[in-house]
Amino acid sequence: MRLRNIILITVIVPLFATLLVFSMVAIKSLEDNVRSKLQNEVQIITHAIGTTLSYxxxxxxxxxxxxxxHSAFSFHRIYGAYVFDEDGEKIYGLGLGEELFEPEDIHAVAESGEQTGAYREHERWNYYSTLMPLTSSDGEVRGVLQVNRLNTGIENYTGFISLVAVAVFTVGAAGIALMIWWGFRRYIERPLNRLLGVMERVEKGDREHRASVEGPEEYRQLSVALNGMLDxxxxxxxxxxxxxxKEIELEKRLRKSKKLAELGVLAAGVAHEIGAPLTVINGQAQRLARSEHMSDEEQAKLQRIRSEVDRIVVIVRQLMDLGRQHNVEKESRHIGDLVTAALELLDEDxxxxxTRIEIDLPESAPEIVVNGQQIIQVITNLLHNALQATPGGHVRIKARFEDNEVNLLIEDDGPGIDDNVKNQVFDPFYTTKPVGQGSGLGLSMVHRIVNDHGGTVGVFDSELGGAGFDISLPLETYAVTSQDE
Structure with missing residues (x-):
């Protein structure tokens, strides 16, 4: 059941019913009071003239x-006065209402010796008439006095007034109920519906929706409390x-570390198995190269064999480093020094x-506790990839310090990386370069080194138009130094 119906049934209806009962009781009391006053007046008048008539x-x-x-008619609304003998025969009388009582009624009063009165109607007129025995000085009943008083307007219309009062009360009660219903709907139901609408929208997924703080003070407080709860x-x-x-990221790191560990075990086995054959191949190629009977073309082919063998050795070594657990020996280094060292290694490239290199480092920045050679290797690998992706273009190196960590961003204006492969760029052997131009282990090494330092590395779309890499490293201990120092 709705709240307004409960209020109407439990409060308004009982209240109106109580008021109606009290109103009817009041009207009935008024009617009884008017009738009692009428009867008393007639009895007083009857006693007043009865003594003279008895005499x-x-x-x-x-x-x-x-x-x-005749003196009886000097009183207000006395319309008839008659004297009858003991048998009910009229002795003398004036006015209206002589036929209100039968002779038998008058004779009964004479025999009983007690005064009586009654409301009677005659020729569409309403009277209150009283009969009083007239006694002699020795107490003998000599006759009966009848006095008739015409009812006043209020006396005649007390019943009509009751009906009118009930009708007015009903109309007024309906109007009051309508006003209460309208006020309830406007000031109680509508604000509640607004709050309910907010809750329904939040339940459907609109978690940013909030209630408007308006209306009566109680609803404003309720709206503020609801908004606070939603916030x-x-x-x-x-x-x-x-x-x-964070748990997903940690799980990804765990899977990545597990994959790299398994790869390291595989790489160690592969290196052990192919290490000896590679040494033999390299030695035989070197011996053939020293022969005086080899033409220049044959010398070039032998040199190509030795170069590919060296490349295989480097790849195997990278695989072993990728899967091996490292104990990182850290030292306090300035981020500017690490960037400068990496750029010196790539100066020729x-x-x-x-390529235009833009460096954006804070003038005053804390030092970071890292393995300098490994972080230089990370920066070098990322810069090398950026240079290859945007020849003659723009590369930007930017660092920011906040929340006890350093964020190093390396961006370029090259073709960028497709969204559907961004989650694969750090996987071993994944590369977008042509066959023979990349092993797909560079970014995997970057991920392994950053992970060993307790940091994270991610790829994003750069504002320059190409790819960007974000390296986040924790500031375990730091001391504020100046870039110029």
Missing amino acids: ALDNETPEAMQEAL AMAEKDADIEARRQ VDIHS
Whole structure:
């Protein structure tokens, strides 16, 4: 059942019913009071003239009787006064209503000696008439006095007034109920429906929707409390989502580390098995190259064999380093020094590709605790890839320090990396370069080194138009130094 119906049934209806009962009781009390007053007035008038009439009957003086009856008409709304004998025969009388009582009624009053009264109707007129026995000085009943009083307007219409009062009360109650219903709908039901609408939208997934703070003070407080609860829930959801993402990232790192460990075991076995044959091949090629009977073309082919053997050795060594657990020996280094060292190693490549290098490092930055050679290797690998991706283009190196970590970003304006392969770029042997131009182990080494330092590395779309790599490393201990120092 709806709240407004409950209020109407439990509060409004009982209240109106109580008021109706009290109104009817009040009207009935008014009617009884009017009738009682009418009866008392008629009885007082009857007693007032009864003494004179008893004296006139006792002394048989018609003049006194006539004068007493005439005096009765001086009272308000007395319309008839009659004197009857013991048998109900009229002795003398004036006015209206002589036929209100039968002779038998009058005779019964004379025999009982007690005064009586009744409401009677005659010729569409309503009267209150009283009969009082007239006694002599010795107590003998000599006659009966009848006094008739015409009912007043309020006396005649008390029933009609009751009906009108009930009708007015009904109309007023309906109007009040309508006003209460309208006020309830406007100031209670509508604000509640707005709050309910907010909850339904939030339940359907619109977690950013909030209640408008308006209306009566209680609803404003309720809206503020609801918004606060939703904000708190949103913060909790964000915290849970952040923790879930961290768990996913940790799980990915664990799978990656497990994969690299398995790959390291495989690489160690492969290196052990192919190490001796590679040594034999390299030695025989070197011996043949020293022969004086070899032509230049044959010398070039032998040199090509030795170069490919050396490349195989390097790849095997990278595989072994990729899967091996490393104990990172760290030292305090300045990020600017690490970037400068990496650029010096690639100075020749920068000149060959005619690439513009933009360096954006903070003037005053804390030192980071890392293995300098490994971080230089990371920066070198990423810069090397950027230079190859954008010959004659633009490469930017940027560092930011916040929340006890350093973020190093390396971006280029090359063709970028497709979204569907971004999650594979750090996998071993994955490469977008042509066959023979890349082993697919460079970014895997970057991931392994950063992971060994307790950091993360990710790929994103750069503002320059190409690819960007974001390296995040924790600041385990730091001391603020100046770039110029």
